[in-house]
Amino acid sequence: AKVINLSFSGGKSVCGADLQNLLDRIAKKNIFVVAAVGNTFGKRLAEPSNCSGVISVGALDAERARA
Secondary structure, eight states: OOEEEEOOOOSOSSOOHHHHHHHHHHHHTTOEEEEEOOSOTTSOOOTTTTSTTEEEEOOBOTTSOBO
């Protein structure tokens, strides 16, 4: 795989050490990890989107409102 898509959000408000270790190992294999930001509405990001090395993405609907 070149990209891993994690289409979920809602873990801890701080990236856990075990998850960060796993993501670091994945990054060393030149694999990108993309994670959903979720509908946090201005609150802190949750795992996995708040982990180092993760590309965090959100979505808008046709009216440019948060999906």
